[in-house]
Amino acid sequence: MKEKLANFHNIWNDKLFKEYKKTTKEKIVASFLASFSSNKPELRSGLPVFAIMQTLPDHEFILVEDQTLIRESPCAICSTAFGYPKELDGEEKEILNLCIGSGGLIGNDLSDYYYYLHSFNNNKSDEIMGVEDEDIRIFSEILDILLNVEENDTLKKEVLRSMKKIKGFKTGQEQSQVLLETLGYCSILETTKYKGLLKEYTNLAIAKRKTHSSDWRYPVDFWIGKDGINKEAFKFWFGDYKQLENYWK
Structure with missing residues (x-):
């Protein structure tokens, strides 16, 4: 069980930090500011995760000591829940887009952080707008x-x-x-x-x-x-x- 949990966790951790390295503070902040007059709160969605990444350790899985939490939050560092790294299905993508559309973070798994930054980095339709x-x-x-x-x-x-x-x-x-x-x-x-x-x-x-x-x-x-x-x-x-x-x- 521990080996399987560690594998799932470490895949998400690696994916997240690779995505994090693709963007910059300057781009994240410009997007955040440009969201106000454009009334596009989704442009604010990159900053909460980028802010968390300032001190989130790049870490391997450490099993939580409280055995009752193994299923829900097995990692002692980040509490990422049990789950497979996979492509989101249609319903999951819709939920994710609604969360991103609010302009803030909903959820604290490594996978949540990854998908927020991945969405930000791949938002080709809304290239960073100038701050007015x-x-x-x-x-x-x-x-x-x-x-x-x-x-x-x-x-x-x-x-x-x-x-x-x-x-x-x-x-x-x-x-x-x-x-x-x-x-x-x-x-x-x-x-x-x-x-x-x-x-x-x-x-x-x-x-x-x-x-x-x-x-x-x-x-x-x-x-x-x-x-x-x-x-x-x-x-x-x-x-x-x-x-x-x-x-x-």
């Missing part, structure tokens, strides 16, 4: 909302409500939520205790949640207004865009 002033304006308004909430406000009410009011930004609650979760993976929205993935790896499949019933991902689930924006992380991702320099100064 309107993209910068919309993103800046999102950042201003985050910086101006009350110290104890969470992302779940006021921020989501305010994002819907941004002129020219078409978004639903799910799209706004996964966008904010992406900024969490990037370490831009994190807390002193609960960090994003820019400098340290967290197994998102088993990461802590603020409450048992929370449907928000780590680490933004713990973020409140007083946590603000991690300027160092923001500059790492968006430092090529001088129009945004006020947010890292």
